[in-house]
Amino acid sequence: MMSALSTVSEFVGYDQTPSNAVSITVNGYQISGWNRVSIRMGVDIMPWTAMLETTLYQPDQQVSVDIPAGAACVLSIGGDTVLTGYVQSVSEELTPQEHVYRVAIASKSVDLVECSAEFSTYQMNNTTALGIAQQVCKPFGVAVSAVGGAGDIQIQQFSVILTETAYEVIERVCRLAGCIFYDQPDGSIVLSPVGTTVVSGGVRQGVNMERMVSLSSLEGRFSDVQAIIQNPAILFTPPADGDKLSQQMHAQTAPAEASASDPGVTRHRPLLIPVELGDADYSIARKRVQWEVARRYGRSQATEVTVSSWRDTSGALWRPNALIPLTRASSTRTDLLLGEIELVQGEDGTHANMVLMPSSAFVPEPLVLPAEQNEATAAVSRD
The missing domain is CATH 3.55.50.10 (Baseplate protein-like domains)
Structure with missing residues (x-):
């Protein structure tokens, strides 16, 4: 089916630079010779996955290797391990012109x-x-x-x-x-934590960048985010005059003093979020409103780039959760977090498709710890 790797030079490259030869080790065999490769990794992606494709039989090798679904496997690029997991599925496609063999792999976290x-x-x-x-x-x-x-x-x-x-x-x-x-x-x-390392070299327009699509959006963003103390009576009764409504809202929001604004949203777009039970000093509410603004902004500023290499200038493979310096032709540099990457290889060569965002797009939402919630529930019950 495919050729077993036979020489060290295929791992490291003939000039001692890191190789992009893709292989999988399964049932004691190390198998290369893939015609098409797609490896998908990311901060928000679990499990990491790979799809490998080749013809079922290569006459010059006179060898056929069975890859059973469910087998443990390791996927490597050159001498670097990229994914350790299981063969999820094996499929064959038969046409009068070709016989294609596809192997889908998922990391161990699939379970x-x-x-x-x-x-x-x-x-x-x-x-x-x-x-x-x-x-x-x-x-x-x-x-x-x-x-x-x-x-x-x-x-x-x-x-x-x-x-x-x-x-x-x-x-x-x-x-x-x-x-x-x-x-x-x-x-x-x-x-x-979010963004623990900065890669070497990064992505530079006119050097290794082949394509870029940038997004700047107001979708899902709000001019003001306000934490509000929940009350069953809030807004249930229409106010007798306009001032009572503002007084009622002030009474529900003033104690927490938790609000944040997005300067990029110029029209009136308010968002109310509840103060969590157990947030006695409203510290989580104050963090939460800032998080809402920062995360929504971060997710609205996505940049998709395609680069011509799977590795940075130091020879290391691109990895999720790394800060990528993005430099445009004007020499303007922005450090963005690598949230998702697809390594692809086929007839048109080797490419890496990246999704980059500000680090704030990946920071987890602040939550009240369970014990504090339980203590607050018990206090309410005692009252």
């Missing part, structure tokens, strides 16, 4: 996304976000690490819903910890 979480106890006390993530991943053989202190926050009480997937548990606990999580090449996942 976290699709399977229900399993615990010896569904309520955990006095642990950390990292500890909870490690416990939920353990049955699936997925290791969890942390960088930059992510996941160190103490969580007094955390309850798992019986029907939740492992991914949903981790997503919820990472929001509590104020960090993000994503796949790693070795099949593990990592808890991390």
